[in-house]
Amino acid sequence: MITTEQAAVLAEPLYGHLGTIRPDNTVQVNPMWFSFDGETLRFTHTRSRAKFRNLQSNPAMSLEIIDPENPFNYTEVRGELAEVIPDPDGDFYVELGRRYGNPGQLPPPDSAERVILVMRITKVISG
């Protein structure tokens, strides 16, 4: 389902643009750090934010990533929330911070309510 080229894009520490659907059936898009383990996409998030509430009412997620060297090349990963894993020490936040270029990343102040959003991938589109 995922080509070698698409997997290479997901391996880069690029910002993703995550779409979710709000309870009133309008759409929300936010920049997100992510990591790809070969099967799922993982995001750090908190239980108190709008995106988390959005995903409780509609689990649909779509992450779009553009190639900064050529914005006409983009990858869109569609799927849905599969699992929410508590991350009360912010370990996954630290892992992502390091992935995105900050070797000294500390856990965030809101670690206590941090969670890992695990996204099951249903389709990957390259445009």
Next chain:
Amino acid sequence: MITTEQAAVLAEPLYGHLGTIRPDNTVQVNPMWFSFDGETLRFTHTRSRAKFRNLQSNPAMSLEIIDPENPFNYTEVRGELAEVIPDPDGDFYVELGRRYGNPGQLPPPDSAERVILVMRITKVISG
């Protein structure tokens, strides 16, 4: 509703990430050129693509833009499709191509079905 700083972001030729909702209530995010006239956002599109069909069933739109110098700064513009204006000669496509750095931009091969999507802005969020 839009601050001077937000208007300055929208004046830059940055890629936007447009979220729309598909008829099956899943979400789609695509990179888009846009222009801001002080009141509405405008996009070039075609009548045959998925995003156009999405907007016929749900007019909700959300455009997210990150500051390439500091990806933690982002702007999200929420609104809905207000108007679809035919652009059969691709003039608006050419205008956007020039805005995004190609002074010799030609009309696209699919000009006959080109349209301008006019987005009414309901809320602007800076994060």
